[in-house]
Amino acid sequence: MSQWLSCASQFKALLLCSALIGCSSHPNVEFTPQHIISLSKQEKQLKRSLMAVYNVWQGVPYRLGGNSLNGVDCSAFVQTAYQQAMGYQIPRTTLEQVKIGREISYQQASVGDLVFFKTSPKVRHVGVYMGNKQFMHASTSKGIIISKLDNPYWASKYWHMRRVSFSFEPH
Template structure:
């Protein structure tokens, strides 16, 4: 096989592997230090405070496809770990399984602790935990476990739905 064809095949394989929980590298920059504080709305929610404590413990942990530990997380792996460690609650492992369960939350009624889903590449492939004040915590492919703005450059217009797991 010619070298250029090998490169295309390798790139295609990498794209398929990373597509399961995608957030495009370079498009979700690390938030500024002042944006790293817990949103006031989350401070009023016991559920969000517990999830924030887990976020603080794993902040900066690198992205790893299929990861569910301090060595690396994918987006759903971080959510599952946060709910298990923070709330003692077992959630489904993948974003598609999460989308099939939980209570649907209408856009105007999203609360801290709800799981938010984003459309990347034509389908819901990325998820995070809403913290209030336009902020959510998640495992980004480009920056690992971080806090981001739902209305930020990359995420604006990509939020598709939310689920509540009580």
């Protein structure tokens, strides 16, 4: 009987760990109290504007070369997010986007910075940093989503971040 109780306890512990691990893989797209305190007034406004764009585009499927709500690729979505949230025009392709602004360190990241990944030897991916180690982007498998930079896949593909200088006026 005591062996059965020990197995049952281990099983419960395993279930609890599995549930916690499963929950940690979902991005937190809400403003957390600690995160709001750490953002400047401008970053808070910019995040609200970017979240408004995300709310319209969330789940739109990935389509290479696409630039509409019927399907969009990563660089077109980033271009659209900058235009709609900030009124700022950036180039259309990742190849051109990686040339704008200036490279910054991961520790300097601020809401609205571009985040770049090398997903294969010749393929680059781009998203918009949302603060709290999160970025929004066009995922090839899930469409427009918010992902965590410390997700093992994205952490292994991380290349660098770029800051584009612009003056933000909330829309």
